[in-house]
Amino acid sequence: MRPVLEIWLLPRNAAIAIMQLYRRIISPLYGQVCRYHPSCSRYAVEAYQLRGFTVGTLLTVWRLLRCNPFTPGGIDDVPAGEHQNFVINPRGFVRPIERKA
Numbered sequence: 272m273r274p275v276l277e278i279w280l281l282p283r284n285a286a287i288a289i290m291q292l293y294r295r296i297i298s299p300l301y302g303q304v305c306r307y308h309p310s311c312s313r314y315a316v317e318a319y320q321l322r323g324f325t326v327g328t329l330l331t332v333w334r335l336l337r338c339n340p341f342t343p344g345g346i347d348d349v350p351a352g353e354h355q356n357f358v359i360n361p362r363g364f365v366r367p368i369e370r371k372a
Contacts, residue, residue, distance in 0.1 A: 276367040280357070282324040284364045290316045291363060306344025311335060317349045320359050326352070 294312045305311050314334050319327035330349060338344075357365045 273367060280365050280367070283319050283327065286319045286324055286327065287316055287363055287365070290319065306338055306342060307334070307347045308345070309348070311338050314347065314349060316363060320363065320365055321349050322352045 290312055294316070298310075298312055303310075307314065309317065311331075311334055315327070315331040318330040318334075321327075322330060334347065337347075356368045358368050360366055
């Protein structure tokens with residue numbers, strides 16, 4: 272059952288990897304330009320970690336549409352979702368929780 276869960280988490284972890292690359296390579300070139308806290312890229316990583324690929328993508332797109340010069344910005348955390356049987360490892364990727372039989 273574990274390989275099935277890992278395959279299910281693959282799109283989520285691929286999106287997290289892309290966002291982490293963006294945060295390390297491209298984001299430093301722009302500096303602190305986001306009107307929100309956490310930054311839009313950090314929000315995207317948290318959205319993928321907590322809500323999954325589909326909902327995380329929708330939340331990220333909605334956040335990017337709201338991050339413009341006509342909004343005041345402020346604190347905008349990822350909305351809480353239902354409890355999942357996943358854990359976030361130190362590198363930020365999502366893994367299934369190990370259960371004892």
